[in-house]
Amino acid sequence: MSTPVTLDSAGRIVLPSEVRRRLNLTTGSRLQLAVVAERIELTPEADAEPDFKLSPAGRKILKATGTSFDASAATRSERTAQARRSRGR
DSSP states (O other): OOOOOOOOTTSOOOOOHHHHHHTTOOTTOOEEEEEETTEEEEEEOGGGOOSEEEOTTSOEEEOOOSSOOOHHHHHHHHHHHHHHHHHTO
């Protein structure tokens, strides 16, 4: 796939939505940048992939891993973290 993108005045580019979907990139995904000869290569960091994605409403949706998961413990942990964040405001 080859798609032209434009560099803005701050040096940023926007990855087309088709590319983001194909590579499972979401907000916060990290990419490794490498200059190879006269090219720029961006590669998603495999170990930095989040365990969840955000729904359009901003809710966390866990990705399937094939391993067992304790939802009640995760819920307690998330609620505790939210309570800490709200106290810090």
